[in-house]
Amino acid sequence: MQFKSIIAAAAIALAAATGSAQAAPEKSKLTLGVGGKPLLYYLPLTIAEQKGYFKEQGLDVSINDFGGGSKALQALLGGSVEAVTGAYEHTIRMQQKGQDIQAVIELGRFPGIVLAVKKSHEGKVKTAADLKGMKIGVTAPGSSTNFFVNYLIAKAGGDPKASAFIGVGGGAGGVAAIEKGEIDAISHLDPVISKLQVDNSVFILADSRTEAGTKAIFGGSNPAAVLYLKGDFIKDNPQTVQALVNAFSKALKWLETAKPEDVVATVPEAYYLGDKPLYMQAVKNSMETYSKTGIIPQAGMESAYGMLAKFDDDLAKAKIDLSKTFTDRFVKAAR
Structure with a gap:
């Protein structure tokens, strides 16, 4: 009887350990594109990088900083980067152009623009x-x-x-x-x-x-920066995507309780634009913009589409499936 109990306990412990272990990323080394890394719009990326959250997830992430979000998107489409931290709106515009680009975590709930x-x-x-x-x-x-x-x-x-x-x-x-x-x-x-x-x-x-x-x-919320990737990459490398989302989710969680002083002490000095007190004030101005959940609400997706449709007649006439622009499964697994 005692032997059976020992075996049962061992089995439960093994099952718990196996269930809690995350599979290794399929692609541990990858390049991430961004359009203006020092901007506070992309602060969660810098936090994940500076705090070592990517490395914690078994990832070796190289960051390629471009002159703007549209250039980072072009790099993704061209294949020189595997992922991008950029504006959610790009996922909508790319669907109109027949490109399957999907966001996997919301980083900013207000544009901050x-x-x-x-x-x-x-x-x-x-x-x-x-x-x-x-x-x-x-x-x-x-x-x-x-x-x-x-x-x-x-x-x-x-x-x-x-x-x-x-x-x-x-x-x-x-x-x-x-x-x-x-x-x-x-x-x-x-x-x-x-x-x-x-x-x-x-x-x-x-x-x-x-x-x-x-x-x-x-008239309501409007999603800002997200992490987005090609649909095929997400399908072929789910553990890599999960690792990326885990790192960004941890960065968002850190920002929930961080003080502006903590942020200033974490980012590179070059971000200050030569004026540390000014940067401190800018951080205070922007702290409200970061996502609390990592999930884009339906109303936010609709608001972003409505913004684009206001000045883009072709997009206004297009049939856009917003459910294909964002998946929350990685965020839910991370949290």
């Missing part, structure tokens, strides 16, 4: 429609910062095609472009926006860094 206009235009520019004929800086044409201002112009009754969009990159290039008079307005993120505000170089026309601001612009 701000449309700011050069101070010299104050009084002249009252709505986004007034930007007609002006030069607008974005991280890169075709990126989420471009989509954001397109939507605002169309919502205000204007035509996005009547403005010129200039790629200024994800770093200090946007600040320099405003200061040199190369652009009239800018659709960008922190810490760039906070720097321009401190310098009193711009005034704010639309701000999606908070829940209230996002609701005022979109």
